[in-house]
Amino acid sequence: MRILVLGATGYLGTHVAEQLRVRPDARVLVGGRSPAADVTVDLAADRPQDLAAALAEAAPDAVVNCAGATGGDAATLAEVNARGPAVLCAALRKAAPGARLVHLGSAAEYGPTEPGVRVTESAPTRPAGPYGATKLAGTVAVTASGLDAVVLRVGNPVGPGAPPTGLPGRVAALLAASFADDGDDPEAVLRLGDLSARRDFVDVRDVARAARLAVTAEGPLPSVLNVGGGKARPVRELVRALADAAGFRGRIVEEEDGGSARSAQVSWQCSDITAAGDVLGWKPAHPLDASVAALWAATGRRAGPAAGVAAR
Incomplete structure (x- = not known):
């Protein structure tokens, strides 16, 4: 099975590619802007016909689109998050219409939701800023493409x-x-x-496993599936757990003017992940403490001896 992973060198893409390589029958192709990529792709700039030619040569059985931008101005976000999936779908319809497309969306597409309520895939989408809006545009491009496609709306x-x-x-x-x-x-x-907002945290390795299951699931899939932890955890709880994992002995101070605009607009976020369990047999396997410990272990290695010693 030939699986093309776009954005395979990014945060989510790295874990998705690693998870897919577990399959003994899978050949994972890396797609990206690097000359070293198996398939040279720039979703923000490529013309559909050029991308179609590259896809025809790669002949993938499935494509996982992990490419996306989380920061930058509205134009940058639109180029990558909105234009990119639209161009990809146009190219796939021409070059590989039978390939399954698994696209990573975002729970930010829902925008503000009612506190205490887990949102299902049929909930209204009212993104609070350019990031969520451009991710929603990408989701619409995928769900309206007519392809064998599913959007994993990630927490x-x-x-x-x-x-x-x-x-x-x-x-x-x-x-x-x-x-x-x-x-x-x-x-x-x-x-x-301000750390008072509640968010639905999900381990990146659980996201990668959901992507693998979506690639290999038999039959058509729902157009959108929520992939999250299924719990609204206080952001303050995550920060405290991370500080504990690091062995930080100081004080954490919350300043009123230091928070993000999105946190002020979206105080609660939690996804109902029932459908992913029913359709893919998926549920999160990593508790938040384990996710935080793994994050700090990786950060400590990158930071060097000082951080490693302090963490002990």
């Missing part, structure tokens, strides 16, 4: 390799930096924004 991923563009990776990087400045000092201070 807040956490785990090894989390980038500093997201809260878990940013806090891990700040903790690693603090240890270079005596972060094991009980007088050390970690200053963050």
Whole structure:
């Protein structure tokens, strides 16, 4: 089985490619802008006909699109998150119409939801900012494509390799930096924004397993499946767990003007993951503490000896 993973060098894509390689019958092809990629692809810039030619040569049985942008201005987000999936679908219809497409969307597409309620895939989508809006546009392009396609609407991923563009990776990087400045000092201070929001955290390795199951599932799949932890956890809880895993002995200070605009607009986020369990036989396997511990272990290795010593 030939499986093309787009964005395979990114946070989610790295784990997805690794998970797919577990299958003995799978040949995983890497797609991206690097000349070293098996298939050279730039979803933000390629013309559909050029991408179709590359796909025809690769002849994939399935494509997993992990490419996406989480930061940048609205134009950058639109190029990658909205235009990219639309171009990919157009190219697949021409070059590999029988290939299954698994596209990674985002729970940010739902926008503000009612506190205490887990949102199902049929819930209204009212994204609160450009990121969620552009991810929703990409989802619409996929679900309206007529292809054998499914969108995995992913919650807040956490785990090894989390980038500093997201809260878990940013806090891990700040903790690693603090240890270079005596972060094991009980007088050390970690200053963050408001941490009162609740988010649906899901281990990146569980996301990768869901993608593998979606690639290999028999028969047509629903157009959208939620992939999350199924619980709304206080962001404060994640930060405290990460600080504990790191051995941080200082204080965590929440500053009113340091939070993100999205946290202020979306105070609660939790997905109903029943459908993914019914259709894929999937459920999250990693508890939050294990995800946080794996994130810190990876961050400590990257940060060097100082962080590694402090974490003990």
